[in-house]
Amino acid sequence: MAYPDELLVEGERVVLHTRPHWKMLVLPVLVFLVVVGAASFLAALVSAQSWALVAWVALAVVAAVLVGRFTVLPFVRWRTTHFVVTTRRVLVREGVLSRSGMDIPMSRINTVQFRHTVAERMLGCGTLVIESASDEPLEFTDVPAVEKVHSLLYQEVADDA
Structure with a gap:
């Protein structure tokens, strides 16, 4: 998962490039499974009715809207969010149509902390807190x-100092 070289300044190299933890996708996957299961069940229920074709189209439209909003959109948001640590800065980029980004130079970082709950420890993720100027x-x-x-970030800050 390489980070675009054109966004880096001369002499800068990527130390870490990651996306948010996969736990962000658990609920969207569950919504997908429930929507597809419910739509399939309801489609089978109305299959013997004379108006089954209209019901199938309505079910497909409702299911597509629900899957789009609660599965595809979160997946695209996850896929387009990047957390990058380079030798000179920390970068965060997110968004598809409307992109936003933040850069924190290593020289401006004062403190780096982390915290995670018991569940997050079992999943291998947590919250990173960066105090800068x-x-x-x-x-x-x-x-x-x-x-x-x-x-890693602490090491890069210490190397930068």
């Missing part, structure tokens, strides 16, 4: 292997 700390949720990322 700005007023409020920045929190990045659902970071995979958050302890590893914390150590």
